[in-house]
Amino acid sequence: xxxxxxxxxxxxxxxxxxxxxxxxKATPRNGPDSKxxxxxxxxxxxxxxxxxxxxxxxxxxxxxxxxxEYAEEPIDEQEIFDLISTISDPEHPHTLGQLxxxxxxxxxxxxxxxxxxxxxxxxxxxxxxxxTINHCSLATVIGLAVRVRLERVLPPSxxxxxxxxxxSHAQDDQVNKQLADKERVAAALENDTLKGMIDTMLKTCVx
Amino acid sequence: xxxxIEPLPVFTPDLFQRAWASIPHPTLPLLATAHAxxxxxxxxxxxxxxxxxxGGHSRSVRTATWQPGVPPHRLRLVTGSFDASAGLWSWNxxxxxxxxxxxxxxxxxxxxxxSKEGEEEDEEDWEFNLxxxxxxxxxxxxxxxxxxxxxxxxxxxxxxxxxxxxGADDEDDEWETVAxxxxxxxxxxxxxxxxxxxxxxxxxxxxxxxxxxxxxYDNTVRIWREEAEGEWVxxxxxxxxxxxxxxxxxxxxxxxxxxxPRLMTFSADGTLRVWTLxxxxxxxxxxxxxxxxxxxxxxxxLGGIPNTMKRSIREEWDCTAVLPKAHTREIYSAxxxxxxxxxxxxxxxxxxxxxxEEDKTTxxxxxxxxxxxxxxxxxxATSTNGNTSSAWKVLATVPNSHGPYEINHITWCRRFxxxxxxxxxxxxxxxxxxxxxxxxxxxxxxxx
Numbered sequence: 111x112x113x114x115x116x117x118x119x120x121x122x123x124x125x126x127x128x129x130x131x132x133x134x135k136a137t138p139r140n141g142p143d144s145k146x147x148x149x150x151x152x153x154x155x156x157x158x159x160x161x162x163x164x165x166x167x168x169x170x171x172x173x174x175x176x177x178x179e180y181a182e183e184p185i186d187e188q189e190i191f192d193l194i195s196t197i198s199d200p201e202h203p204h205t206l207g208q209l210x211x212x213x214x215x216x217x218x219x220x221x222x223x224x225x226x227x228x229x230x231x232x233x234x235x236x237x238x239x240x241x242t243i244n245h246c247s248l249a250t251v252i253g254l255a256v257r258v259r260l261e262r263v264l265p266p267s268x269x270x271x272x273x274x275x276x277x278s279h280a281q282d283d284q285v286n287k288q289l290a291d292k293e294r295v296a297a298a299l300e301n302d303t304l305k306g307m308i309d310t311m312l313k314t315c316v317x
Numbered sequence: 318x319x320x321x322i323e324p325l326p327v328f329t330p331d332l333f334q335r336a337w338a339s340i341p342h343p344t345l346p347l348l349a350t351a352h353a354x355x356x357x358x359x360x361x362x363x364x365x366x367x368x369x370x371x372g373g374h375s376r377s378v379r380t381a382t383w384q385p386g387v388p389p390h391r392l393r394l395v396t397g398s399f400d401a402s403a404g405l406w407s408w409n410x411x412x413x414x415x416x417x418x419x420x421x422x423x424x425x426x427x428x429x430x431x432s433k434e435g436e437e438e439d440e441e442d443w444e445f446n447l448x449x450x451x452x453x454x455x456x457x458x459x460x461x462x463x464x465x466x467x468x469x470x471x472x473x474x475x476x477x478x479x480x481x482x483x484g485a486d487d488e489d490d491e492w493e494t495v496a497x498x499x500x501x502x503x504x505x506x507x508x509x510x511x512x513x514x515x516x517x518x519x520x521x522x523x524x525x526x527x528x529x530x531x532x533x534y535d536n537t538v539r540i541w542r543e544e545a546e547g548e549w550v551x552x553x554x555x556x557x558x559x560x561x562x563x564x565x566x567x568x569x570x571x572x573x574x575x576x577x578p579r580l581m582t583f584s585a586d587g588t589l590r591v592w593t594l595x596x597x598x599x600x601x602x603x604x605x606x607x608x609x610x611x612x613x614x615x616x617x618x619l620g621g622i623p624n625t626m627k628r629s630i631r632e633e634w635d636c637t638a639v640l641p642k643a644h645t646r647e648i649y650s651a652x653x654x655x656x657x658x659x660x661x662x663x664x665x666x667x668x669x670x671x672x673x674e675e676d677k678t679t680x681x682x683x684x685x686x687x688x689x690x691x692x693x694x695x696x697x698a699t700s701t702n703g704n705t706s707s708a709w710k711v712l713a714t715v716p717n718s719h720g721p722y723e724i725n726h727i728t729w730c731r732r733f734x735x736x737x738x739x740x741x742x743x744x745x746x747x748x749x750x751x752x753x754x755x756x757x758x759x760x761x762x763x764x765x
Contacts, residue, residue, distance in 0.1 A: 230717040232645075232666060266752070267721030269646065269665065290585070291534070291561065292649075292665075292723075293379070294504070296335070297399045297455045297473070300376045 117243040120202060120209050128195060128207045129214045131188055184223040185264065190235055191217055193263055194256050198314045200248050200307060205314060211239055211252060216275055233268050235260060238275040245280045253289040254298060255311045318765055320659070320671050320712045325736065325746065325758040329365045332357065332754035338650075338726040339750045342383050342392075346733035348748065349394055350756055351378040356396055356406075359756065361733040368408065373445040376400040379457055386465040388487060395468060397456035403470045405447040405490060447490045451478055451497075457506050458564075462527045463513035468492065469529055471505035477531050477541070479549060496549040498541060503534030507564035515574040520596055520632075524552075530580055532562035538582050538592070540632060553632040555592050560585030563648065569655035579637070581660065585647040589640040589662055589672075593704045595633035640709045643670035650726045654745060657763065659712070661747050663724035669715040669749060671761065675708045715759070719751035726750040730758070 191214045195207025206212040216238040221227065237256055241249045253272045260270045273286045288294055298304050328348075336352040339359075346361035356370040356378055376399035384393035390410035397403050454473035461468055468480040477498040484491040511517050511528040518526060525543040532538050538555035561584060568578040577594040584590075646665035653660050660672045718724065732744045747759040 230721055232721065265721065287534070287561070290647075292647075293455075293457065293506070294473070296377065300399055 117201075117246065120204075120242040122202075122204050123208045123210060125208065129188065129191060131192070184226075185219070185233075185268075186223040187214060187217040187219060190219070190237070190260070193315070194237065194259055196315045197252075197255050197259060198311045199242075200251055200255075200311055202242075206239075206252065206256070209242055211241060212237070212256070213240060216240070230267060234271060235264070235268055236271045236273065238273050240275045240278045244278060249274060249279050249281075249285050250288055251304070251307055251311075253285060254295065254304070255308050257289060257295060258299065258308055259312055259315060318673055318712065318763065320764070321762040322669065322671065322713050322715050322747070323760045323762070324718075325734070325760050326364060328359045328756040328758070332756070334754045335752045336725065336750045336754050336756065337377070338380050339728060339748050339756055340381050340383065341728060341730040341748070343385055345392075346731075346742075347383075347392070348730065348756070349381045349383065350750060351381050351396065352754065353377055354398075356381055356394065358394075361730065362735075364734055364758065368442055370394065370396070370406050370443045370445075373404040373406065373448070374398040374400050374402070376455075379455065380459055382459045382461055384461055384465050384468075385463065391487065395459050395461070397459040397470060399455040401450070401452045401454055401456060401472065401474075403449040403452075403456050403459055403468075404445055405449065405492070406443050407446055408443050447492065449478075449480060449492060451494060452476065454504075457504065458508045458531075460508045460510055460529075462510040462529075464527075467495070467510070467527060469508040469510065469531075471508045471531055473504040475499060475501045475503060475505060475533075477501075477505055477508055477529070479529070495547045498531075498539075498549055498551070500539060500551050501531065501533040501535050501537070503536075503561075505531050505533050506561060507532045509565050509567055511567045511578055512569055514569070514571055514578055516571040516576050516578050519575050520577050520594060530565055530567070532565050532582055534561045536560060536562060536584075538562055538565060538580070540580075540634065544630065550630060552630055553634045555580075555582070555634050555636070557590060557636045558582065558584040558586050558588065560587075560647070564650060566651065566653045569653055570658070580634070581651060581653050583648040583651040583662060583664075587642060587644050587646065587648060587664075589648060589651055589660065590636050591638040591640070591707065591709075592634045593637040595635055595704055635704045637704050638674075638707045638709055640672050641711050643672075643711050643714055644668055649724065650728075652728045652747070654729045656729075656745055659729075659761075659763075660709070661727050661729065663718070663727040663749055665723045667717050667719055667722060667724055667751075669718045669724070669727065669747065669759070671712045671714075671747075672709045673712050675710060718749060718759075719753050719755060719757065722751045722753040722755075724749050724751050732758075734758075736760075 191212065195205055195212050197206045199206060199209050199211065202209060218236040220234050239253055239256065241252065257270050257272045272289045274282045279285060332352045334353055336350050339348050339350040341348050347367060348359045348361055350357045350359065354374050354377060358367045359365065360367040374396065378396045378398045380397045382395050384395065387393045392408040394406045395403055396406065449470065452470065452472035452474050456470050456472050458471040459468065466482055469477055471477045478494055479496040480492045481495045483493045508529060508531045523544065527543060529541040530538060536558050539551050540553040541549050542552050544550045562582050563584060565580055565582045567580055571578045577596060580592045582590050582592065644662065644664050644666050648662050648664040650664065651660060651662035658674060662670050727747060727749045729745045730748045731742055732746050733741055737744050745761065747761055749757045749759065
């Protein structure tokens with residue numbers, strides 16, 4: 111597709127700066143409280159990484175270690191982050207994680223993953239996206255890719271809500287409403303052009 | 318009143334993919350389920366596959382509707398698809414079955430052999446007669462007027478199209494576009510014609526008998542009437558929902574003949590609402606205009622003015638009930654029984670909820686108690702027009718009715734399976750259609 115690049119100079123994070131389970135281990139998980147302190151009370155990057163510190167494009171995949179780790183554990187925010195941060199941006203050769211479109215602190219699971227539920231009970235994953243610039247017309251496509259990715263890999267008891275983070279996008283309401291509309295999402299995925307874009311974006315997701 | 322909802326054996330086979338809607342035939346024991354690019358027709362007698370409609374659409378079939386008033390040996394189905402078209406299909410019964418509907422019923426009731434040969438025959442039985450083209454985007458709803466004369470289709474292109482059957486006879490498939498209604502500001506999600514119940518003519522005035530309603534992504538509901546030959550106008554915009562209005566159903570069996578049927582709508586905002594036409598005022602207005610004389614001229618003089626300006630043709634509709642909240646997420650479907658008056662709803666949270674309208678004396682008593690709304694009923698304040706609000710209560714809920722999956726459609730449906738015993742053809746069950754591709758019937762036991 112030929113179109114103008116809307117943000118020619120986005121801020122990019124090195125893969126090693128992205129939150130990962132590896133770092134999660136370095137700071138041992140002391141139970142839910144300390145873990146959610148980061149997510150709930152800090153508006154900053156949980157591990158104190160400055161978003162502007164480097165420009166290090168990398169094609170390396172974060173080889174999500176610990177495939178065996180979540181066999182029994184409920185899915186947590188980090189895992190959701192790992193699933194979607196590797197999606198490629200439709201206009202930059204970087205991932206949504208590197209561009210901080212997807213942020214760990216903006217992923218919310220209710221009820222909390224630590225709450226044990228009967229397996230049929232629903233959990234809701236809310237992902238708030240921060241497009242690189244606030245009039246990015248590709249916001250819908252990015253949101254669609256995130257929704258599709260999660261719906262494909264999460265168990266059917268997970269309901270996925272994808273929204274633009276408040277104030278991050280000029281047409282928030284419109285985009286949010288489209289992304290929430292099951293029928294529109296289903297129809298969009300039968301559109302070859304759109305489907306092709308989404309597939310390309312999802313190619314960089316490892317599993 | 319109480320109800321108990323028990324699962325019945327599911328329709329076979331499973332479809333193993335998202336199914337959007339299952340539409341019962343108005344008279345015969347058949348159910349048409351839209352899924353992927355096709356429709357599977359199930360027999361309600363055997364709860365198993367009867368036939369399949371394939372090859373007509375290049376994208377998902379979102380919905381379907383049976384044409385009413387078709388001779389008993391024929392079946393006619395209209396499909397609405399994401400490929401932006403509506404398809405008209407017909408199935409011609411065995412010639413031996415020509416003279417009686419019962420023969421067809423028997424035929425569809427017979428257990429169907431599932432061999433490949435059998436399936437091929439099924440597919441040959443359904444003919445794709447005609448494609449109705451005109452919409453620019455996905456067709457989301459299709460509905461026949463009670464007489465079958467008109468077909469309404471609606472689409473993401475924000476329009477409602479009305480098509481008229483102008484064929485010389487039943488075999489002649491000729492349909493003409495008689496109107497394109499484009500006042501919605503978003504996808505039109507569903508359309509429904511007011512059924513031909515006695516109350517339908519209680520407020521007719523200058524309009525023809527048919528009344529159409531549409532619901533939209535723009536959060537509104539619109540009511541349409543035919544003002545003059547082929548001239549359809551929006552007579553009311555119903556505002557109140559705070560999200561996409563996924564669909565609607567007209568009151569199927571109003572208790573009073575002098576009252577126009579009410580309208581039930583359901584929405585992404587998680588609520589069901591009931592709307593009532595403000596009739597008294599209408600009569601007064603009509604009277605005044607009548608006495609003024611020459612109102613016909615007056616009206617035709619307004620022909621070029623947008624509908625919103627034509628005050629004289631407006632109908633006032635009031636939201637007279639918001640049903641008690643029983644869902645945590647969007648309501649995709651709801652159904653109102655002509656037989657029992659019970660409403661059932663379903664949606665993203667996988668829950669089935671069944672509601673009953675409290676009889677008037679109870680409702681009045683509740684109102685008299687005071688202003689405080691009990692948690693079980695949310696009754697909007699009675700408006701100044703004399704339309705009294707009605708109170709509804711939740712009789713039963715079934716959580717996780719399709720396991721963890723979303724429910725896309727729910728409908729009341731007469732039972733024809735042997736399990737219904739002597740009440741066959743009378744007793745109603747609920748049928749839910751889910752993302753899991755399972756079509757699930759539910760027995761509903763009502764106790765007083």
